[in-house]
Amino acid sequence: MSLTRSLVEDPYGFLRRTGVILLTASIFLGVVSRPASAADADPAEQRHWSYRPIVRPEVPPAAGGAWARNAVDLFVHRRLVREGIVPSPVAGRETLIRRVTLDLIGLPPTPREVMAFIKDKRPGAYQRVVDRLLASPHYGERWARPWLDVAHYADSDGYLTDQLRPVAWRFRHWVVEALNGDMPFDRFTIEQLAGDLLPEATIQQKIATGFLRQTLSNREGGADVEEFRVMQVKDRVATVGTVWLGSTVGCSACHDHKFDPITQREFYELYAFFNSADEVNIDAPLPGELGPYRDKRPEYDRRRRELIAPRSVEIEKLQRRWEQRLLEANANPGQDYRWDRRWEILGLIWRQGLGEGQLEGQEIVKLVPARRSQWQREQLFEYFLRFGADIDSKRFSELGLSQIKSGIDALNRELPRLSRAATVRETQNPRKSFFLNRGVYNDRGPVVRPDTPGFLPPIGKPLRRNRLALARWLVSRDNPLTARVIVNRAWQEFFGRGLVMTSEDFGIQGERPSHPDLLDWLAARFMDRGWSTKWLHRQIVCSAVYRQSSHVRPELRDRDPDNRLLARQSSLRLTAEAIRDSALAASGLLSRSLGGPSVRPPQSASTVMGGFGKSGWKVSERDGRYRRALYIFIKRATPFPQLATFDAPNARDSCTHRERSNTPLQALTLLNDPLFFEASRALAQRAVREIDGGTDKRIDHVFRICTARLPGDLERRELADSHRRLVAVLRRDPGAVAKLVPEKIEGLDPVEVGAWTGVCSVVLNLHEFITRD
Amino acid sequence: MTAEELLAIQGRRRFLRDGTCGIGTVALSGLLAEDGLVAGVTGESDTFLPREPHHAATARNVIFLNMSGGPSQLDLFDPKPRLQQLHRKPVPASFLAGLNDPVIKAGATVMATPRTFSRYGECGMEFSDRLPHLAGHADDLCMLRGMVTDTANHHPGQLLLNCGTPMFGHPSMGAWVSYGLGSESRNMPAFVVLTSYSKPASLVGPSLWTNGFLSSSYRGVAFRSKGEPILHLENPAGVSEMFQRVRVDTVRRLNALRLKQTRDHEISSRIASYELAYRMQAEAPDLLDFSDESAATLEMYGLNDETTRWYGTNCLLARRMIERGVRFVQLFHSDWDHHLDLDKLLKVDCRMTDRPAAALLTDLKQRGLLDDTLVVWGGEFGRTPMNEVRRGNSPGHQGRDHHPFGFTMLMAGGGVRGGQVVGGTDELGYHAVEDRVHIHDLQATILHCLGLDHTRLTYRHQGRDFRLTDVGGNVVEKVLA
DSSP: OOHHHHHHHOHHHHHHHHHHHHHHHHHHHTOOSSOHHHHHHOHHHHSOGGGSOOOOOOOOOOOSTTOOOSHHHHHHHHHHHHHTOOOOOBOOHHHHHHHHHHHHHSSOOOHHHHHHHHHOOSTTHHHHHHHHHHHSHHHHHHHHHHHHHHHTOOSBOOTTTOOBOTTTHHHHHHHHHHHHTTOOHHHHHHHHHHGGGSTTOOHHHHHHGGGGGOSOOOOOTTOOHHHHHHHHHHHHHHHHHHHHHOOOGGGGGTSSOSSSSOOHHHHHHHHHHHHTEEEEEEEOOOTTTHHHHHHHHHHHHHHHHHHHGGGHHHHHHHHHHHHHHHHHHHHSTTSOHHHHHHHHHHHHHTTTTTTOOTTHHHHHHHSOGGGOOHHHHHHHHHHHHHHGGGGOHHHHHHTTHHHHHHHHHHHHHHSOOOOEEEEEEEOSSOOOEEEEGGGOTTOEEEEEOOOOOTTSOOOOOOSSOSHHHHHHHHTSTTOSSHHHHHHHHHHHHHHSSOSSSOTTOOSTTSOOOSSHHHHHHHHHHHHHTTTOHHHHHHHHHTSHHHHBOOOOOGGGTTTOTTOTTOSSOOOEEOOHHHHHHHHHHHHTOOOOOOOOSOBOOOOOHHHHHHHHGGGOOOOOOHHHHTSOGGGBOOOTTSOOHHHHHTTOOOSSSOOSSOOOOOOHHHHHHHHHOHHHHHHHHHHHHHHHHHSOSOHHHHHHHHHHHHHSSOOOHHHHHHHHHHHHHHHHHHHTOHHHHHHHSOSOOTTOOHHHHHHHHHHHHHHHTSTTTTEEO | OOHHHHHHHHOHHHHHHSTTTSGGGSOHHHHHHHTTOHHHHHSOOOTTSOOOOSSOOSOSEEEEEEEETOOOGGGTTOOOHHHHHHTTSBOOHHHHTTOOOTTOOTTOBBOOOSSOEEEETTTTEEEETTOHHHHTTGGGEEEEEEEEOSOOSHHHHHHHHHHSSSSTTOOOHHHHHHHHHOOSOSSSOSEEEEEEESSSSOSOOGGGGOOTTSOGGGSOEEOOSSSOSSSOOSOOTTOOHHHHHHHHHHHHHHHHHHHHHHOOHHHHHHHHHHHHHHHHHHHHHHHHOGGGSOHHHHHHTTTTSHHHHHHHHHHHHHHHHHHTTOOEEEEEEEOOOOSSSHHHHHHHHHHHHHHHHHHHHHHHHHTTOGGGEEEEEEOSOEEOSBOBOOSTTOTTOOBOOEEOSSEEEEEESTTBOOSEEEOEEOTTSOSEEESOEEHHHHHHHHHHHTTOOTTTOEEEETTEEEETTTTOOOOOGGGBO
16 A cells, blocks of 8 residues: 555554554654653543642753753753753842842841852852851741731731731741741641641641631621631632642632532532631730749639629529520521520620630530530630620629629739630531532532542542641642642742742643743652752752843843743842831831731821721831831731732732732832831931941942942932932921931931931832842 | 922922923933933833824723622613513523523522613613612713623623733733823823722722733722822922922932843833822822812712712712823722622612712713713623522512623713613513623723724734733724714
């Protein structure tokens, strides 16, 4: 049969035969190690790229001369070679130390650190800087922020009443410490999703579950508590889906996913893992609290018993009646609206404003008294004393319950406090999980049991299918998504965008990775290296790719507008927090103390009025005004404008990637916001005091503080000229000087300080200052 | 005379406004072009320089009253007597044939509107009694009853309406328009966003006024919804006009030098945003100060009434903005997502917005501004003819679900022929059956009124030309005057 004839008459047969021939030939020649047709037979290869197992790719052979510094570079370089592009040269040392310092600790380097790096001619100078930064306690503060973004951390409930959560910070502090200690990411995961279920769980491990306490709470009258509980559970599922699986799992709450292989049923099987978790706060004493508390507690218990003792049996009987009535209302709504309402209120206002679990009161009432803890008994009793008179007001006063309440209040005021923390715990009143038709909270379909989605490896046969099993499954070596997703988000922080641009979506609708091998290599090594985040960060920042100049290359503008090929670094506008922190650091105002409750720096009167009404925004004392922005109190309904203007997310749901906008409102903030102007003045005083003599020397000093480099001649001339003009302006206007420099400083000419305030504010307004190049 | 001396004599506001010779009005592009910076480096002139449209425009400005959440067309604009007959009965199977959409809930029954409809104006356009004020403008309004969209989810639906695609990260309409036409104002942003809420949790966010892949200068500038609309308009204590000018001048010069060194495009946006900020400082207090408005105007917009004050303030601001050359003003009102208690909640949102929106039309008309201002009223989708009962079966709490297959929007002014209804739905209000207008058609029409051809307003990104209307959109000729 001739070639032509066979092709016409039996095309498939022909191709099959020739395919075999080609295949045989290629194996013979050793050209193709794994033929394409074999791959087609492997179902794993048919799957969407991110659902395939992570197999560590071979590192490409060294090439490109001395450019590559580690394996990361070889992957990037291979692609650049293919495209015929040469990488950019390494950035200058000033740029480099500013870049890596901002990226690793979120603060600019000091002039001394810059000079030390420039002068360090020994090999390994850069690695030494990286080591110092990774060991800095500010590393945890910097890296806590993106994690809190995905957790959507806040210090208030959200919704209309937006009650405060004064203990929320305990979780934030846990994150900072975990990052500083380089807690392996698998453990980091397990503790946050299921710390309470670990054997002999410590208080710290329970505090970690605060991750699951970042859902919003609606305490507005009329809200159906079950509806909002269901919303919280759904949010937990959606958040875990986004944060670990890079999947828009939340879409499946109402219907099968339109694009990804996750069904609505699978959503509710994931939901079932979280549906049995209750919000409870625990005693989590800070150092120094436990001793005084323990000293006073026996006395407190004795006096409390004495208050109740004479009538304790009757009181308990009345309280039981009250509880019974509430439970009836819950079981049969619609019979008596007043008791319906009382049951609802118990669920709405329980310990509100303290950041406690909203539904805990109802859960305690549902428990038979014998199963209640001492804390639960006491709290419910105190609630009963406040709101229980409705059951029988005559009996209530006969028993003197109002007086008992005053007595207990007085005792409580005397008892030394133990700090508390927001956690979750498996419920004591097990509830079934249902498939919810169209996601409607009370439109229940069949019962569902906890399970993981079918498109991912099975969860296996854990002892119990609970959150702990789920958390372990998320970080198992077989899970194809977690490590890829986490590594990608780290990459995004160092380059502005991930290897997968859609860091929140690794599904069918998401973008494919620009460098799939590099992503998989990093993911595999990350796991091999014990999920060490610091190893991962070091690997990235020590690469030549990372160290390249960020200067735009006009010849690549059309070919690679988004810099996907990584032929240079990117200039990135700093985050809202880093902008504020940098201004405070440059001015010397920054308080570098670590941890503790959230702070309330001053903000404009109209914001306070708009969002806080009478409750007000009690401005923190001196140190609290200048803490790092990480510590600023996040009120969901009234975001701190300075941060919101620079794209801080709204804490409503998980945010994996912030916007980087550029608006006139940002200019107005940097020019006129009192905080930034105060920073300019402090920097001016610093410059005038620290540098004797010439204008140019002072300019150089200020420029070095703010940008790590010295100004060029033209830049210096511009600044000197502005100084000269500002001095002239102020000499003619003593009234303005008095306002600009309200406090006289010994030995400093107010006109000089005023003019330098202007010069310094210019530098703090430069694009370069709010950008990391 | 130096710039400083001139400034001292004239004061900033006059200085900025007077002619084209003052330093404040010297275009940024001019200053930088002198240094060979912007034009030479980025190949782009001032991002906001007014540009020629593709064809003669009938509208210079757009005020888009974005009613987020999906207002119910069946209780406001599209009377369906058949619903009364089928009330509480299942939807006839003929309407559901061939549909496969998560919106359809098996077992949902038809819900008649509790509202009454009447005819208004010479044209006899029907409105329900929930919008008596807007109805008074029947003869100015073009009612599009055959709207359709692609999605029944809020965020994708909002993205489609505002950005032309349900995907995240594409430029919004206001950004496209600013990019296409530049700005008429050197003192205000070309694209401003105002928000108001009837519920604490909002359905809108910055992704709806993003610049997407266009220059970040084109991003919508969102005024704050509470307190001062713009923070930090005042100079810090002791900073005189001259002091401020020196600061802003020096920042610009240094940023321009940096642009030359790094060729980072973002720096030109930064320079533009500083220039604009400086000018807004002069212009915005005047914009926000309503003392030059008559008592009758304030009353008309409902500024004396707690219920209407928020939206009324936004509407009045919108008029004052277009008077000052703002090209695209978008008022988001959130939200109309009335899944339950529809009748009660619809009343709340109507009362907040009806009178102010109507006042805006009246006011624009009186001032002769309606002729070249296009006003659009509508949300991302409509609501189902069926009821949706979520909390028990208590009568009186019914609501409607999201509905993408047929809903209503309104247009007026700027080249639109008022007093007509375009399009219609079937007897149940389920499907648009006559003169269907897809969201992309609406966008094409809006751009057409502004003198832009939606197929030619493109931007090359990642090797492909993108446009607001993606691969769809036809100008709806019937709408045009």
